[in-house]
Amino acid sequence: EAQVTQNPRYLITVTGKKLTVTCSQNMNHEYMSWYRQDPGLGLRQIYYSMNVEVTDKGDVPEGYKVSRKEKRNFPLILESPSPNQTSLYFCASSTLGGGAREETQYFGPGTRLLVL
């Protein structure tokens, strides 16, 4: 089954304690991305990756790191989490579209993070 998986699904942590949220896709997609979703703000892109070892900042990258060492995995790292990073996080993947070709992003189930 084609899917994007994220772990953990729920996480409560304390300020300053490093954490990693994993993301994996089995569709051989080149493009992967991380979003955070907050009430009233919709989905905001944190980082994205066009392929292995190619990553770039989205609109809200501060306080986050990513890596893309393998095509299927795109972990999100919070080196020193703060309460303002409490949010719902989604990983997504897709092929690299172009021109007028339809682009579909497949989202993981989400990770709900609470930073105390």
Added chain:
Amino acid sequence: GQSLEQPSEVTAVEGAIVQINCTYQTSGFYGLSWYQQHDGGAPTFLSYNALDGLEETGRFSSFLSRSDSYGYLLLQELQMKDSASYFCAVRDQEGFQKLVFGTGTRLLVSP
């Protein structure tokens, strides 16, 4: 900068037709997508318009007018299961891979 505007909430009854509008201001434009998200769930892709006009997929249609920086999602024969949030999203042409989402429209379908 990029901005997308949608109504925050729309209500309708089963069997009705509803239109959710999206206006955008972006430095470049690659295409307009629509996503559906049920409470507690992940966004799922509905449709994509890169060119002007109407795209139809079953009960859902999406329209784009690039000259007006405007699009809409049309939902016909509404069902209770259509109650969800709907997001429009634009991909900036220069930052091709950067997808910018609107803040979402919550659709409430009543019996």
